[in-house]
Amino acid sequence: MEQRSIAFIGAGNMARSIIAGLIASGYDAKKITATAPSETRLAPLQHDFGINTDSDNLRAAQQADVVVLAVKPQLMADVCLPLQAVDFSNKLVISIAAGINSARLATMLDSQLHLVRVMPNTPALIGKGMSGLYADSTLAPQDHQFASDLLQAVGEICWVKQEADINGIIAAAGSAPAYFFLFMEAIQQQAMAQGFDEQTARLLVQQTALGAAAMVQANPETDLATLRQQVTSKGGTTAEAINTFNHHHLTEIVAKAMQAAVARAQEMEQLF
């Protein structure tokens, strides 16, 4: 991919995940700078990936071709204010923040922006990310391509046609690793309650989750319900477990949880 200079404004979990994925995919570490107010976040990034770090957001943004906004949504306005001094006319801005829309970002930076909103997720750290991307029709094809390449370096991507769909991506992918971790925690806890030690319980759940996800990936023509049915022998053990999930309305619980994620993103759009 094109090796533009990139400044990550904010060096937390998500920036680290993307940086790790980029470096693993061969991106030039010297072209990447990450910023944060404290060395505690920056030193490990410099040590682990050999990238540049800077505590000065303005300098990093001014020197970069691509500015990735990767701070918490509630900090975005404060972080953007000094960046209003940057000339964004020849820069691509990528925001990974949940709940801050394009119009608001343009106001915060007081500029017309070449902007892509991206909703990644933390498995980007190991090249298994899932990112949704949105840009309006004014984005130049080469910026569109760069954003695609950047996120494809750390996993799969899908472009959405309307900005509002980014909130759907949050619910289905950005936040979703945590749902799977929660489910895995629950299985691990119950396996321990049934007598397995912690390590064995973890192995049981992690290998099973990996195997299930790999089966989904390996059988793109087979729908998820069929894969489930293949495990579920009539009158057997799985049927009892699935009946119990259904009895307690698992599908409705998931729907409500995803709707709550979208609602919170919409609420954040008003708050920040």
Ligand SMILES: NC(=O)C1=CN([C@@H]2O[C@H](COP(=O)(O)OP(=O)(O)OC[C@H]3O[C@@H](n4cnc5c(N)ncnc54)[C@H](O)[C@@H]3O)[C@@H](O)[C@H]2O)C=CC1
């Ligand atoms: N964690 C996740 O799974 C995902 C997070 N996001 C978005 O990514 C963004 C960052 O989230 P996380 O990485 O989880 O948060 P985080 O709290 O781990 O990282 C935020 C970073 O910003 C830095 N920071 C604080 N004040 C700053 C300042 N004035 N200038 C520069 N950096 C500053 C902090 O030192 C910290 O390293 C958020 O907007 C979130 O909505 C998007 C998708 C997934």
Ligand SMILES: O=C(O)[C@@H]1CCC=N1
């Ligand atoms: O929880 C959050 O707000 C962020 C956005 C998606 C994942 N983490």
